[in-house]
Amino acid sequence: MKKRLIASALSVLMTVSLLTGCGGNANNQDSGESTEGKAAESKDESTKADNQEQKSDGNAEATKLSLWLTEQLHVEFYDEMEKLWNEQNPDKQIELEYTVLPYEDMHSKLLIALQAGTGAPDMADIELGKFSNFLKGDPQLVALNDVIEPYKGDMVQSRLDIYSKDGNYYGLDFHVGASMMYYNTELLEQADVDYTTIKTWDDYHEAGKKVLEKTGMPMTAVDTGDVFSFFPLLSQQGSGLLKEDGTNNIDSPEMVKALTFVQEMLNDGTAVISPGGSHHSEEYWGFMNGSQAVSVSMPMWYMNRFTDHMPDLSGKMVIAPNPVWTEGGDRSVGLGGTGTAVTVQSTHPELAAEFLAYAKLSVEGNIRLYTILGFDPLRPDVWEMDEVRNADTKFEKYFENPPFESLMEVKDEIPAIIVGENFPDVMNAMTTTILYRAFENMEDPAIICKEEAAMLK
Amino acid sequence: MQQIRIKKMFFSRKTVPYVFIFPFVLSFGLFFLYPVVSIVQMSFQSVLPGKVEFIGLENYRQLLNPTFFKAIKNSLLYMIIILAILIPVPMVLACIINSKKMVGKTLFKSALFIPALTSVVVAGTIFRLSFAETAGALANHIIGLFGMAPIKWLRNASTGFPVLIFLSFWRWIGINLLYFLSGLQSIPEEIYESADLDGAGAVKKFWYISRPMLQPITTYVLTITIYGGLSMFTESYMLWSGNKSPNDMGLTIVGYLYRTGWEQNNMGFGAAIGVFLLAVTLILNAVQLKISGRRENA
Numbered sequence: 001m002k003k004r005l006i007a008s009a010l011s012v013l014m015t016v017s018l019l020t021g022c023g024g025n026a027n028n029q030d031s032g033e034s035t036e037g038k039a040a041e042s043k044d045e046s047t048k049a050d051n052q053e054q055k056s057d058g059n060a061e062a063t064k065l066s067l068w069l070t071e072q073l074h075v076e077f078y079d080e081m082e083k084l085w086n087e088q089n090p091d092k093q094i095e096l097e098y099t100v101l102p103y104e105d106m107h108s109k110l111l112i113a114l115q116a117g118t119g120a121p122d123m124a125d126i127e128l129g130k131f132s133n134f135l136k137g138d139p140q141l142v143a144l145n146d147v148i149e150p151y152k153g154d155m156v157q158s159r160l161d162i163y164s165k166d167g168n169y170y171g172l173d174f175h176v177g178a179s180m181m182y183y184n185t186e187l188l189e190q191a192d193v194d195y196t197t198i199k200t201w202d203d204y205h206e207a208g209k210k211v212l213e214k215t216g217m218p219m220t221a222v223d224t225g226d227v228f229s230f231f232p233l234l235s236q237q238g239s240g241l242l243k244e245d246g247t248n249n250i251d252s253p254e255m256v257k258a259l260t261f262v263q264e265m266l267n268d269g270t271a272v273i274s275p276g277g278s279h280h281s282e283e284y285w286g287f288m289n290g291s292q293a294v295s296v297s298m299p300m301w302y303m304n305r306f307t308d309h310m311p312d313l314s315g316k317m318v319i320a321p322n323p324v325w326t327e328g329g330d331r332s333v334g335l336g337g338t339g340t341a342v343t344v345q346s347t348h349p350e351l352a353a354e355f356l357a358y359a360k361l362s363v364e365g366n367i368r369l370y371t372i373l374g375f376d377p378l379r380p381d382v383w384e385m386d387e388v389r390n391a392d393t394k395f396e397k398y399f400e401n402p403p404f405e406s407l408m409e410v411k412d413e414i415p416a417i418i419v420g421e422n423f424p425d426v427m428n429a430m431t432t433t434i435l436y437r438a439f440e441n442m443e444d445p446a447i448i449c450k451e452e453a454a455m456l457k
Numbered sequence: 458m459q460q461i462r463i464k465k466m467f468f469s470r471k472t473v474p475y476v477f478i479f480p481f482v483l484s485f486g487l488f489f490l491y492p493v494v495s496i497v498q499m500s501f502q503s504v505l506p507g508k509v510e511f512i513g514l515e516n517y518r519q520l521l522n523p524t525f526f527k528a529i530k531n532s533l534l535y536m537i538i539i540l541a542i543l544i545p546v547p548m549v550l551a552c553i554i555n556s557k558k559m560v561g562k563t564l565f566k567s568a569l570f571i572p573a574l575t576s577v578v579v580a581g582t583i584f585r586l587s588f589a590e591t592a593g594a595l596a597n598h599i600i601g602l603f604g605m606a607p608i609k610w611l612r613n614a615s616t617g618f619p620v621l622i623f624l625s626f627w628r629w630i631g632i633n634l635l636y637f638l639s640g641l642q643s644i645p646e647e648i649y650e651s652a653d654l655d656g657a658g659a660v661k662k663f664w665y666i667s668r669p670m671l672q673p674i675t676t677y678v679l680t681i682t683i684y685g686g687l688s689m690f691t692e693s694y695m696l697w698s699g700n701k702s703p704n705d706m707g708l709t710i711v712g713y714l715y716r717t718g719w720e721q722n723n724m725g726f727g728a729a730i731g732v733f734l735l736a737v738t739l740i741l742n743a744v745q746l747k748i749s750g751r752r753e754n755a
Contacts, residue, residue, distance in 0.1 A: 111720075114506060133720075133722045134722075136505050136722055138506050224703060276589075277612060432705060440613075440704075455522055
């Protein structure tokens, strides 16, 4: 009798332990594994708790919409817009559920979920550098043409085009992403340089030599793992990463010229390589915060990195237009971008699309895109509004000049970049090998461009 | 009457073995056989949402590109170095720990084994932070004590790869040590005693007794290390915080598979890489087993 009892208890134990393999997520370290919705929810970070407080009281009918993001900063914006939407649409209340994941992980997970046909959220923030991957084959995103229609005339058209395929718009962006130059005025004063006199890249280089001599600090830090600071050098020559036909534009005289210019600056010490390899690394923030470089060329959306991660520079930074190759050219360019999309797996696609359009394209949304996130919003009419020009946000307190001052100076000099199916691959090549070979290994740009272009489509 | 007959058949001696192996066969078929067949099939297709089409050998043709060759080179180099370090060193350490004159055996056993218990993800992240390029990072701090300037460990191929090897060595030495220790337990004491009587020193004893008698264990460790080395992914992924090591210095075959198959949504291509890895590992292990088999019989 005893033996039988033990035997049956053991077999039950064995069967149960077999089943713990199903649905257990603790062992799922490899982010490449195919996910069901469970895995996504298990990675849900602190924001779920915040969201509970925002729930419209006593309204049990709020539709839950799930949203995957890569930037914790964006959650604040969505919270605000969710509140406004619920106030204005009492019959169509929503409740957003956020999942914030690291950049690569979120996009890979989303791709897998869309490929597998299950597990994807209602909406997701898909970054421009990855967006084309989601348009391959039959895009598993909902076309947003209908909800965009009422706002179309008020927007910067190019910010819609970069997320489109065959006439369908799939993503709504946060900003224009105008590239600007951020100067540390304290260091410039020590070197007796006036940033308003820097008009061309040669002026910039000369000023750099002066600053290096007087303060020992380089004019800028260049990335090997990111293209945002490098891009203006290309776009100002009328060039980009892709040609008009979508093939890569690596092997071009403009690319060689841009790479050579940076190499010259690296050679005489007016430029150094960003610690950590990119302006998004913690090493760089510490470096810049310690006033160890004078300037950096990044888009407007980089402002919140300054306010949030480089507090010691408060009151010492000014935003100015980029220098150019020859005076009279377009000084800025629209860089980066995150196209928020609605997936076909959403159970409430129309509601999600309507909310997204309201959040990103309405006047209230655009004002808050600036006041909360510090982005240059998609509607140029908002740029001129009082709420934006005379806003008193942390950005006004931080920067010496009102952020929109220089932006208004270049507002007609912001072309769009060419994107296509090939964009992620070319971006990957730039941020993994090309910039590294040019700036760390100091190889001959002509050779690098030839070799790398041959490996890409 | 019928029920008793069915019961008898089900519980009879003949069917019971099949009942017992049924769960294994089921999971084998579902989680191993089916994916392998499916991968081979996918490697001849272009797999996109809504558009799965047969493209023949196109994926394999596209495999012949410099990045993939770099990944193969990295994986092979990694595997060879790991084999060279992670078999002799644990073997010698096991013999030292096992010797009668050793003090603090348990201490050393645990100290060497604990890294194997850590999560690779955590270990990789800690190593990444320790070998960061800032002057205050652990590694740079240590070499600073010797008066050397900070090194950009993970952004130079000549230092990044050694760090990767070091991470793997730190992590796996305990496991191999345990294998060899358990192998040593099966060697009878009398052989060592008679060697002592013949006047053999420690080195001779190791070379002529321990090493040959550990042959089966060594073969096993060799097999799993060949596979482990070729398919290494997580260590590299965590050390460079993603698949983007500068200039692809840490890119491995599986890393390339992850990049193209998952990150770039080219599943057919990823499948082709998987088939390639399977074929290479099978061939290598078959050759290795044949060679060691010959030695055993000799």
